[in-house]
Amino acid sequence: MNPVTDARFSLVDDATAVRESLAVLMPGLTFVSTHQSVEDFLRSRPVADVVVLDLHLVNLRQPNASQGVAAIRDAVDAGYRVCVYTQEERRFVLAACLAAGATGVVSKSSTLSETAAAFLAVSRGELVAPPTVTGLIEVLVRRGRLTVLNRRQQEVLAGRARGLTYAELSRSLYLSESTLRGYWRDLSVVVSQHLQESSPGDIEHALGLGPGDLLDHWPAPSAGRTDADARPPTLPERLG
Amino acid sequence: MARTEGEAPDGTFLEPARSLPQAERAAGLAVAGLRVATFAQMAPSVVTAVDVSQRPTLCLATWLVATVAVVSTAVLAVARRRPPGPRWACVEVTVATGLLLAGTATVPDAYRTGSWVGFQGAYTLSVACGLLGVRRRATWVTLLGVLVAARAVFVLPVLGSGTGAATMVGELLTLLCLPPLAWAGTGAVYRIASDADRAREYAARLARDEEARRARTAIHNGTALLKLLVERAALDPADGRTPSQVWVQAASEVNRMRAYLAGQEQLGPSPADAAPHDLAILVESVGAEFADLPLDVVPDLARGLRLGAEAPDVVVALRSLLINVRQHAEASRVVLHAEQREDGTGWTVTLHDDGVGFDLATTTFGVGVRGLVVDALAAHDITTTFESVPGLGTTVVLRGDRIPLVLAEAAATTVPLWVVPGEPRHGRPLQPGRRRNRRA
Structure with a gap:
């Protein structure tokens, strides 16, 4: 069985057009539910592997809706794997999303095929981020903040930061794409954990930023979750 | 104000003077002067020479012949602006030889050496030193040999006097030494x-x-942009879709072309070409010119690394490469990454696109990539590496091996604690002037 085809997605976006059309535009993906807010999503607690989450959810109809890193935290704390789907392009904001626990960050300007591939990658637990954010991670590695990566993981990270695809990396590193994806998945765990445990000050220092530059974007370090907290609800749990 | 070589008083530049014609003219004047000077020394002795000669008429004739030969040679040398050629030299040597042989009948033995009455000796030396127009060694040696032999015959009677042998040897050595020095x-x-x-x-x-x-350099990028605009205008005469950034850049390139035509071109990012430029800021500024591309700029690892005089050419090269991407790649993602290498020995800029790619083995470089990228950067010891696979995309790596002299003071927080081995690149370094490239 192809696990990709079994991945279930739930969409949280305040734009009605997006909610109504995304599943139609991506017939290869299974969207089990759509929601206009995280609060609505959490009330429903659908059985989904990935929640596709818009970053900006406040509008006139829901002025008090949770959004941004807070919404990500809420979904992650509820045990969901989060893929941010946004028009936001500021890389520190996108990096903050990863620090809040999101597994992936996908731009709404991406093509449908790229978007679908990114959603599926997130469903497999792979870190998905634009090169600008991957470049920040590369800086953290170069500065010695992330030291548990092995050489292969570092090579994959360097290639991804330069925009190289797995196919291109496969040609240059003489490794199969599946092997490279494995390295990337392992790296994703380390990076996500590091970002979630780092304070804004740590990141500012590592990136050479001024004190307080990230305060407006970066979430507070997570207190940590148990494994039970971190898994999405199973279908039996959902049913009752 | 001092003028540079070839600059006229009005500031215009003249055709640069050539040295060889000037040297030939100087040699011609030297020959003419030598002959006229010799004649001037001869002239006061003409009356005495006729008086003491056993054959006054023949003696006078030799003086007239010598006079005609001297004047003819001087005029010819001045008119030609160089020494007379081999043919005239043969005529001169023939005349001189004839004068020497005639002198055996017109000049008394006592006047053969040390006297202008027997002018043939000095005249012969003058002719021999004036054989400057004969540049073939064999011809020149032959002519000189004829003169030496004729001179020997002329002074042969001196051998009978007390110091005759020494005088004769001295006369001949003079003829054998001075003309070779002049020649x-x-x-x-x-x-x-x-x-x-x-x-x-x-x-x-x-x-x-x-x-x-x-x-x-001044025209290529502008030409490429204009071509792009023309193509888009042909597809859509109303053209409301061309990104404003393209128009802005086209206007910038047109200004550069006009500045070049006005002799004021400035190809770099700032008037201070030699001033150091932060590589990160440099790639960010170039990337900002291509906002219409799906371009991600990743400059973090290059912060604080300063480029020097090579910065303008790096800017032009990146601009040219990105125009190529815009024209040909059909990319959905372009990444411009810059870093100071982990070993601190230099820097690397990587431009990657996920476009259509091309076959390196069959694609020929055009003016843009060959001239503005490979050759221009090679002048700064920056190597350019291309790697491309049809269908997968293209990666261009600019690698500067020169250790940056200046690091930003702010780099105290960004001085890398290099722990990551360099990412492997397997492209082929392209040598300057190599005739293979992708496009434009």
Whole structure:
């Protein structure tokens, strides 16, 4: 069985057009539910592997809706794997999303095929981020903040930061794409954990930023979750 | 104000003077002067020579012949602006030989040496020293040999006097020493002048090549942009879709072309070419010019790394590469990444696109990539590496091995604690002038 085809997605976006059309535009993906807010999503607690989450959810109809890193935290704390789907392009904001626990960050300007591939990658637990954010991670590695990566993981990270695809990396590193994806998945765990445990000050220092530059974007370090907290609800749990 | 070489008082530049013609003209004047000076020394003795001669009429005839020969040679040398050639030299030697042989009948033995009454000796030396137009060694040696032999015959009666042998040897050695010195010295001057002309031509050719390169640099990117705009206008005459950034950049390139045509071109990012430029800021500024591309700029690892005089050419190269991407790649993602390498020995800029790619083995470089990227950067010891696979995309790596001299003071927080081995790149370094490339 192809696990990709079994991945279930739930969409949280305040734009009605997006909610109504995304599943139609991506017939290869299974969207089990759509929601206009995280609060609505959490009330429903659908059985989904990935929640596709818009970053900006406040509008006139829901002025008090949770959004941004807070919404990500809420979904992650509820045990969901989060893929941010946004028009936001500021890389520190996108990096903050990863620090809040999101597994992936996908731009709404991406093509449908790229978007679908990114959603599926997130469903497999792979870190998905634009090169600008991957470049920040590369800086953290170069500065010695992330030291548990092995050489292969570092090579994959360097290639991804330069925009190289797995196919291109496969040609240059003489490794199969599946092997490279494995390295990337392992790296994703380390990076996500590091970002979630780092304070804004740590990141500012590592990136050479001024004190307080990230305060407006970066979430507070997570207190940590148990494994039970971190898994999405199973279908039996959902049913009752 | 001091003027540079070749600059006229009105500021215009004249055709550069050539050295060899000037050296030949100087040699011609020297020959004419030598002959006229010899004649001037001879002239006061003409009356005495006729008086003491056993054959006054023949003696007078020899003086007239010598006079005609001297005047003819001097006029010819001045008119030709160089020493008379081999044919005239043969005529001169023939005349001189005839005068020497005639002198055996017209000049008393006592006047054969040490006297202008027997002018043939000094006249012969003058002719021998004036054989500067004969540049073939064998011809020149032959002519000199004829003169020496005739001179020996002329002074042969001196052998009977007390100091005759020494005088005769001295006379002949004079003829054997001075003309070779004049001939060899003139040859050396000719060679120096020829070398100077060749050096000047070489410098002129380099200047022309550099001017052509500057022209290509100033015009190529603008041409590519105009071509892009024309193509888009042809597809859509109303053209409301062309990104404003393209129009802005086209206007910028047009200004650069106009500045070049006005002799004020500035190809770099700032007027201070030699001033150091932060590589990160440099790639960010170039990337900002291509906002219409799906371009991600990743400059973090290059912060604080300063480029020097190579910065303008790096800017032009990146601009040219990105225009290529815009024109040909059909990419959905472009990444411009810059870093100081982890070993601190230099920097690397990587431009990757996920477009259509091309076959390196069959694609030929155009003016843009060859001239503005590979050759221009090679002048700064920056290597350019291309890697492309049809269908997968293209990666261009600019690698500067020069250790940056200046690091930003703010780099105290960004000085890398290098722990990551360099990412492997397997592209082929392209040598300057290699005739393979992708496009434009």
